[in-house]
Amino acid sequence: MKLVRIAPMFAIVAVCSWALPAMAQIKIATVNAARVFNEIQETKDLKTKMENDQKTLQAQDLDKKTKVKDLQSARDALKADSPQYAKANQDLMQAAVDYEVWQRVQGANIQRDQKQQMLNIFNKITSAVGDVAAQKGLDLVIAEQKPDIPENIDQVNVDQLRLLINQRNVLFSTPAVDISSDVIAAMDAKYKSGK
Numbered sequence: 001m002k003l004v005r006i007a008p009m010f011a012i013v014a015v016c017s018w019a020l021p022a023m024a025q026i027k028i029a030t031v032n033a034a035r036v037f038n039e040i041q042e043t044k045d046l047k048t049k050m051e052n053d054q055k056t057l058q059a060q061d062l063d064k065k066t067k068v069k070d071l072q073s074a075r076d077a078l079k080a081d082s083p084q085y086a087k088a089n090q091d092l093m094q095a096a097v098d099y100e101v102w103q104r105v106q107g108a109n110i111q112r113d114q115k116q117q118m119l120n121i122f123n124k125i126t127s128a129v130g131d132v133a134a135q136k137g138l139d140l141v142i143a144e145q146k147p148d149i150p151e152n153i154d155q156v157n158v159d160q161l162r163l164l165i166n167q168r169n170v171l172f173s174t175p176a177v178d179i180s181s182d183v184i185a186a187m188d189a190k191y192k193s194g195k
Contacts, residue, residue: 028140030142032146036125040125050114075091145170147167148164149161
């Protein structure tokens with residue numbers, strides 16, 4: 001009877017000893033996706049484009065504001081009981097409403113474009129990580145999140161510090177397992193080639 005009880009233990013030990021070498025051969029790497037996102041050329045070019053678009057938008061905004069102010073000045077120059085005042089007031093109200101609607105539409109379009117571009121770049125990062133992992137024969141790539149904790153902790157309250165600590169998902173890794181630079185190089189090469 002004792003042999004029957006011991007046999008399952010031997011089976012468990014045998015299975016574990018067989019699985020252990022296979023587990024020891026798993027190749028793991030990390031990628032700091034935020035670093036990749038910020039350092040790739042596509043993001044830098046996109047940032048420049050967005051800054052130029054913002055300048056163009058600010059110029060359009062200034063023109064529209066000026067038009068509203070000019071209409072208000074023209075209306076205010078008239079007597080409130082004159083027939084021209086009513087027409088000038090109507091033109092002013094229409095221009096003010098058009099300006100407000102334009103601002104909201106532009107803001108919504110900008111946010112949607114930014115979200116779409118961010119998602120597109122993240123998808124490219126994910127694809128590039130897969131490509132680099134395949135080239136290096138990696139089995140698992142972990143997204144490393146490593147928010148900076150200020151040297152002077154008096155700058156943050158307890159809840160903020162707890163949040164920063166809890167956001168770290170890799171507590172230790174050697175620099176050899178970080179493939180972020182490889183992903184950046186692969187993405188920049190692909191971006192430069194226009195693919």
